[in-house]
Amino acid sequence: MCLFEIAVFEEDALRHLHSKKEKTVKATSRLLVNYPEPYRSQILDYLFKPNFGASLHILKVEIGGDGQTTDGTEPSHMHYALDENYFRGYEWWLMKEAKKRNPNIILMGLPWSFPGWLGKGFNWPYVNLQLTAYYVMTWIVGAKHYHDLDIDYIGIWNERSFDINYIKVLRRMLNYQGLHRVKIIASDNLWEPISASMLLDTELLNVIDVIGAHYPGTRTVRDARLTKKKLWSSEDFSTLNNDVGAGCLGRILNQNYINGYMTATIAWNLVASYYEQLPYGRCGLMTAQEPWSGHYAVEPPIWVTAHTTQFTQPGWYYLKTVGHLEKGGSYVALTDGLGNLTIIVETMSHKHSRCIRPFLPYFNVSHQFATFLLKGSFSEIPELQVWYTRLGKPSKRFLFKQLDSLWLLDSGGAFTLELQEDELFTLTTLTTGGKGSCPPPPESQPFPQVYDDDFDVDYPFFSEAPNFADQTGVFEYFTNIEDPGEHRFTLRQVLNQRPITWAADAYNTISVIGDYKWSNLTVRCDVYIETPEKGGVFIAGRVNKGGILIRSARGVFFWIFANGTYKVTGDLAGWITYALGHVDVTAKRWYTLTLIIKGRFSSGTLNGKSVWKNIPVSFPKNGWAAIGTHSFEFAQFDNFHVEATS
Numbered sequence: 001m002c003l004f005e006i007a008v009f010e011e012d013a014l015r016h017l018h019s020k021k022e023k024t025v026k027a028t029s030r031l032l033v034n035y036p037e038p039y040r041s042q043i044l045d046y047l048f049k050p051n052f053g054a055s056l057h058i059l060k061v062e063i064g065g066d067g068q069t070t071d072g073t074e075p076s077h078m079h080y081a082l083d084e085n086y087f088r089g090y091e092w093w094l095m096k097e098a099k100k101r102n103p104n105i106i107l108m109g110l111p112w113s114f115p116g117w118l119g120k121g122f123n124w125p126y127v128n129l130q131l132t133a134y135y136v137m138t139w140i141v142g143a144k145h146y147h148d149l150d151i152d153y154i155g156i157w158n159e160r161s162f163d164i165n166y167i168k169v170l171r172r173m174l175n176y177q178g179l180h181r182v183k184i185i186a187s188d189n190l191w192e193p194i195s196a197s198m199l200l201d202t203e204l205l206n207v208i209d210v211i212g213a214h215y216p217g218t219r220t221v222r223d224a225r226l227t228k229k230k231l232w233s234s235e236d237f238s239t240l241n242n243d244v245g246a247g248c249l250g251r252i253l254n255q256n257y258i259n260g261y262m263t264a265t266i267a268w269n270l271v272a273s274y275y276e277q278l279p280y281g282r283c284g285l286m287t288a289q290e291p292w293s294g295h296y297a298v299e300p301p302i303w304v305t306a307h308t309t310q311f312t313q314p315g316w317y318y319l320k321t322v323g324h325l326e327k328g329g330s331y332v333a334l335t336d337g338l339g340n341l342t343i344i345v346e347t348m349s350h351k352h353s354r355c356i357r358p359f360l361p362y363f364n365v366s367h368q369f370a371t372f373l374l375k376g377s378f379s380e381i382p383e384l385q386v387w388y389t390r391l392g393k394p395s396k397r398f399l400f401k402q403l404d405s406l407w408l409l410d411s412g413g414a415f416t417l418e419l420q421e422d423e424l425f426t427l428t429t430l431t432t433g434g435k436g437s438c439p440p441p442p443e444s445q446p447f448p449q450v451y452d453d454d455f456d457v458d459y460p461f462f463s464e465a466p467n468f469a470d471q472t473g474v475f476e477y478f479t480n481i482e483d484p485g486e487h488r489f490t491l492r493q494v495l496n497q498r499p500i501t502w503a504a505d506a507y508n509t510i511s512v513i514g515d516y517k518w519s520n521l522t523v524r525c526d527v528y529i530e531t532p533e534k535g536g537v538f539i540a541g542r543v544n545k546g547g548i549l550i551r552s553a554r555g556v557f558f559w560i561f562a563n564g565t566y567k568v569t570g571d572l573a574g575w576i577t578y579a580l581g582h583v584d585v586t587a588k589r590w591y592t593l594t595l596i597i598k599g600r601f602s603s604g605t606l607n608g609k610s611v612w613k614n615i616p617v618s619f620p621k622n623g624w625a626a627i628g629t630h631s632f633e634f635a636q637f638d639n640f641h642v643e644a645t646s
Contacts, residue, residue: 028071028284032273033090034291034466042438043288043296047271048101052436054285054302055309059098060108060234060266061091062158063139066474067113067499068506069158071278071547073470075463076115077139079494086142088463088476095149106314108266109139110155110188116497116632125500126163133166133173140174140182153183155234158502159214162187164197164204171207183209188234191216195223210234212266217358218252220260230263237267237301238283239356243391243422245283246300247353250346250389250424253308254330258322267301275469275624277516279547283356291466293445303389303400303435304424311342311387311428328365329419341378342428345370349421352391365421372427374413382409385431389424400435447515449644455637456489465491471550473509473629478636487526487590490636493629503548506572510550510628512543514642519622521644524594527627528636529562532587536561536630537637541597542623543572556617558595558604561630562587566611568604570619572628578602579612590638598645 046053064074075088212234239245272284288296329347478492529535543555570576603613
C-alpha cells in the first residue's frame with residue numbers, strides 16, 4: 001500500500017484563468033420531441049436541470065443545413081435564397097427547453113452542411129464569403145428575434161476546411177450587426193493548421209476566441225498553447241453509454257485539462273434519441289429512443305457528468321495543483337475565487353475507459369491511498385461533501401452516491417482517500433448537489449406493428465412528422481391551399497437542390513420510419529409527383545442502412561415516375577433492378593402505392609391494381625419502412641400506412 005501526498009491546493013495558485021465547463025452537444029434528438037409528457041420533461045430535467053442530473057453548462061447545436069450529418073438531416077432556416085423560416089426542426093425548441101431549466105446555459109451553433117444555393121453549383125460553402133457569413137448571421141439574429149435565445153459561440157464548418165478570410169468576414173458581419181458578444185470558435189477539427197495559422201496572422205488571432213479540437217485524446221499541441229486562447233475539446237466521447245462509455249467520459253473530463261489544458265469538454269451526443277441501428281447507436285449521455293412507449297434510460301454517463309457539472313460553473317478556475325495519481329488515475333481542483341473548492345478524483349482503468357477514438361495507450365491503475373493537504377485559506381474549510389461513483393459489476397456498482405461528509409477541523413486540512421479501480425470522487429464545499437429521480441418510465445416496447453399518419457395537422461408544433469427520420473432531403477408538413485379535399489394537409493419533400501454536403505448524402509431523398517427488425521410488412525402511401533417527365537417517388541421496406549451509410553442502403557424499393565414507368569429495385573441507388581415496366585402515371589396527380597413483402601417474395605399495387613407480384617427478394621431480411629423521391633425534387637406524401645406481421 002502506498003501513501004501518496006498529492007497536492008497543496010492554494011486559493012492564490014491559479015493555473016489558468018479559464019472557466020471550467022463540462023457540457024454537451026446535441027445532434028441526434030430527432031425522436032425526443034415526439035415523447036409524451038411527463039416523460040419528455042423528465043428527460044430534459046436529467047440533462048439540463050441544475051443539481052438534478054447532468055446539469056449541463058453548454059448546449060452545442062447543429063445549424064441545420066439540409067444535409068446528412070451522421071444520423072439524419074436537419075432542416076435549414078433558409079432552404080432557398082429568399083426563404084427564411086425560424087421554426088423548422090427541433091433545435092430552437094431544444095435550446096429553449098435548456099434555457100428554461102438553466103438560464104445560464106451557454107449556447108453554441110455550428111454548421112455541418114449548408115443549403116445548396118450558397119455553393120452556386122459547387123459543393124463548397126466559401127464560394128461567396130459574404131453570403132455564407134450572412135446566412136450564419138441570420139440564424140443568430142433569428143434565434144434572438146423569434147425565440148429570445150442569445151447565441152454565445154459560433155463555429156465555422158464541422159470537421160472540414162476553414163477559410164481564413166471567411167472567419168474574418170464572419171467577425172466583421174457579426175460586429176456590423178451589433179453581435180460583438182458572439183464569440184468565434186475554430187476550427188472544430190484538429191489543432192492544426194488553425195493554431196499555426198493564428199500565430200502567423202494577427203488579425204485571425206484576434207477574431208478567434210476559442211480553439212476547438214475534436215477527439216484530442218486529452219492532448220494538445222504547442223502552437224495551440226502559444227496562442228494563449230481558450231482550448232476546448234469541442235467534440236468528444238461518442239462512445240456507447242454503458243459503464244465503459246461512462247469511464248471514458250470520467251477520464252477525459254479530468255485529463256483533457258491535466259494533459260491538454262482544455263477547459264471545456266463537449267460530448268457528442270446529448271441524448272441517444274434516434275433509431276438505434278443508425279450509426280453510433282446509444283452514444284448519448286442517456287437513451288430516449290422510444291417515443292411510442294415513453295420508455296427511456298438514465299445511463300451512467302449522466303452521473304459521471306454530474307460529478308463535475310453539479311459542483312463547478314463556467315467562470316470557476318482550475319488550481320495549479322492538478323495531476324496524475326501515483327498508481328493511476330487523476331485529480332483536478334477548482335475554485336470560484338470566493339472560497340468554494342471542488343476536487344474531482346478519478347481512477348478509471350484502461351479496460352473500462354476506452355473511448356471510441358482515438359487509440360488509448362495502455363496504462364495501469366491499482367489500489368492506492370492518496371492524501372490531500374489543503375493550505376492557504378482552504379485550510380480553514382471545516383467540511384467537504386463527498387459524492388461517489390463506482391463503475392463495473394452491478395453488485396459493486398454505485399452511481400453518484402452521497403457519502404458521509406469529511407470533517408477537517410481537527411485534521412489540519414489533511415484527509416486520505418482509499419482508491420480502487422474505476423471510481424470517481426467529488427469532494428466539495430458546495431451543499432447543493434442532488435441526485436434527481438422520477439417515477440420509473442413505462443416499459444420498453446417495439447414500434448407499433450400498425451402505424452398510420454394522415455399528416456392532417458393544421459398548425460404543427462414541429463415542421464417534421466413524428467417518427468420519420470430524414471436521411472437525405474427534408475420532409476415537412478405542407479398545406480395545399482388549392483386542394484380543399486382529402487389532400488389539403490400532406491408531407492412534402494422540400495429540397496429542389498442538393499445541399500453542400502458534409503457526408504455522403506444519397507442522390508435520392510429518403511425518410512425512414514419504424515422497427516428495424518420488421519421483415520414481413522405492407523407499406524401503403526398516397527404519392528404526388530410535382531416534377532413533369534423527370535420526377536419520381538418511391539415507397540420501401542426492409543431498408544437496412546441510414547445515416548452516413550444511406551447511399552448504400554439496400555431494401556425493396558417500389559418506384560413510379562412521371563414519364564409513365566415503374567421500377568422495383570433492391571437498393572436506393574437503383575443499381576439492382578428486380579422489375580420495370582409501364583404504368584398509367586403522370587405528374588400532378590395522386591396515386592396510391594402499396595408494397596407487400598412476405599418471406600422471400602414481394603408484390604406491388606398501384607391504386608389497388610397489381611403491377612408486379614411474387615418477385616424474389618432474398619436480401620436484406622429486415623429493415624425500416626421508407627418514403628422518398630428520385631432526385632432533389634418537390635413531391636408529396638399522404639395517408640401513410642404500415643402494417644408489420646413480424
